[in-house]
Amino acid sequence: MEVRVENVRKEFDRFPALHDVSLDIRSGELIALLGPSGSGKTTLLRLIAGLERPTAGRILFGEEDASDKSVQERNIGFVFQHYALFRHMSILENVAFGLKVRPRATRPPMGEIRRRAMELLDLVQLSGLEKRYPSQLSGGQRQRVALARALAIEPRVLLLDEPFGALDAQVRRELRKWLREIHDRTGHTTVFVTHDQEEALELADRLCVMSQGRIEQVGTPDSVYDTPASPFVFGFIGESSQLPVSLENGGVSLAGRPLGLAATGAPGAQRLFFRPHDVELVDDDAALSGTVATSRRVGGTRRVELELGGSEHRVEIDLPFDHPAVERSRIAFRPRRWALFPTA
Ligand SMILES: Nc1ncnc2c1ncn2[C@@H]1O[C@H](COP(=O)(O)OP(=O)(O)OP(=O)(O)O)[C@@H](O)[C@H]1O
Numbered sequence: 001m002e003v004r005v006e007n008v009r010k011e012f013d014r015f016p017a018l019h020d021v022s023l024d025i026r027s028g029e030l031i032a033l034l035g036p037s038g039s040g041k042t043t044l045l046r047l048i049a050g051l052e053r054p055t056a057g058r059i060l061f062g063e064e065d066a067s068d069k070s071v072q073e074r075n076i077g078f079v080f081q082h083y084a085l086f087r088h089m090s091i092l093e094n095v096a097f098g099l100k101v102r103p104r105a106t107r108p109p110m111g112e113i114r115r116r117a118m119e120l121l122d123l124v125q126l127s128g129l130e131k132r133y134p135s136q137l138s139g140g141q142r143q144r145v146a147l148a149r150a151l152a153i154e155p156r157v158l159l160l161d162e163p164f165g166a167l168d169a170q171v172r173r174e175l176r177k178w179l180r181e182i183h184d185r186t187g188h189t190t191v192f193v194t195h196d197q198e199e200a201l202e203l204a205d206r207l208c209v210m211s212q213g214r215i216e217q218v219g220t221p222d223s224v225y226d227t228p229a230s231p232f233v234f235g236f237i238g239e240s241s242q243l244p245v246s247l248e249n250g251g252v253s254l255a256g257r258p259l260g261l262a263a264t265g266a267p268g269a270q271r272l273f274f275r276p277h278d279v280e281l282v283d284d285d286a287a288l289s290g291t292v293a294t295s296r297r298v299g300g301t302r303r304v305e306l307e308l309g310g311s312e313h314r315v316e317i318d319l320p321f322d323h324p325a326v327e328r329s330r331i332a333f334r335p336r337r338w339a340l341f342p343t344a
């Protein structure tokens, strides 16, 4: 099911939680909403679900305007970060719940409900635990039950709000892989909220990066990572270094000194962004060069902090951990890939 969010605004007591947000979610895709706390991710998810009404704009399911449809009519599957299971029901009863409470006309026979619930427990790898109660499961197992319960109603859209947020890193990684597999098998349109950019980059077909109630960029993980559309996205997704530079005579200069980076555009103050790992060391007086301030090993690389222009600016670059240059006190480099954004 395709979902279209059209020019949606949401205010809570005049406070705008979302400003004019538009997003096309494609049928069968797994899209991740990513952004800092308070950027409006949960609000957008609740609007899609029908738990909130937009102040302006509308939400379409396929060609159909869903704005006036109830949560049930939208046929949405949900999993929230702390979505409690029904404590007094067994695991099987929890998963079967959504089908059991359907109106008689659309409710499958009991035998069929049981069969489907067992099938889903198998899918989430919990076969054999159907008679247990939620208190007898681990956190990761409970989240899997929550997901099976959400899938049981054969939702048109699956909404997941930080479903693995409360779990430790190892379990998260396993559930992440496993969620991707389930998604590929069932083909549900899935909207997934996460704080964790590694999770989003690995899991999602597309990312939707949000900040302060606005969508900053939508695209594949590669395109968002490689060509961030704004300083916010550059700083938020992946590591970044930045320097205040100026654009003059068709090139980039730092404190009046040309850096050998050609660029077109209106002359003036700009910010230069690059990824610490995306630099090459050069032997060139015109390049960026700085004094090594700190250097520490992070896994297979060495992160070197350089001071430029006296100690006015600091940037980070990554080198292979055993690179001979880390012994030097001064390093000259050039970003391989970089972007300029006008100074706000
Ligand atoms: N029911 C509400 N009443 C008033 N303000 C609200 C309500 N729900 C959300 N807000 C505000 O709207 C903004 C967006 O909130 P939202 O919960 O969508 O953020 P989020 O991106 O999900 O953040 P987090 O990552 O912390 O979950 C916040 O400033 C929040 O305080």
Ligand SMILES: [Mg+2]
Binding pocket: 041, 042, 043
């Ligand atoms: Mg939230």
